[in-house]
Amino acid sequence: MSSRILSKLAVAILPLLIFAGLSLSRAVSAGEKHVISQKGKAFSTTELHVKVGDTVEFKNDDDVSHNVFSVADVQSKNNKMQTPGAEASVTFASEGTVEVRCAIHPGMKVTIQVGK
Numbered sequence: 001m002s003s004r005i006l007s008k009l010a011v012a013i014l015p016l017l018i019f020a021g022l023s024l025s026r027a028v029s030a031g032e033k034h035v036i037s038q039k040g041k042a043f044s045t046t047e048l049h050v051k052v053g054d055t056v057e058f059k060n061d062d063d064v065s066h067n068v069f070s071v072a073d074v075q076s077k078n079n080k081m082q083t084p085g086a087e088a089s090v091t092f093a094s095e096g097t098v099e100v101r102c103a104i105h106p107g108m109k110v111t112i113q114v115g116k
């Protein structure tokens with residue numbers, strides 16, 4: 001292969017490599033997504049471990065409304081009323097323990113541990 005062809009090849013491939021590198025770094029920096037479903041007046045789990053930057057989606061898969069809220073200083077959030085089929089997402093920005101409850105159904109509890 002002549003050096004001219006090689007340099008043309010490099011010019012063609014370089015942007016692809018840069019693009020691939022950018023996509024990869026974006027994928028690494030973005031947090032993971034977790035889903036906690038609400039069904040049968042219960043959360044789909046009682047405990048969840050996530051990392052800072054991760055997002056938890058609260059999904060109402062029930063046939064009744066729920067009002068999911070957190071009772072932690074680290075991340076207070078009230079999803080307000082979620083009618084059946086509704087979704088609400090929370091991204092955790094700092095480490096700590098977040099107790100999540102439902103304002104309508106006192107038995108509904110899930111603990112989210114946010115770590116590094």
Ligand SMILES: [Cu+2]
Binds near residue numbers: 041066067108
């Ligand atoms: Cu509820």
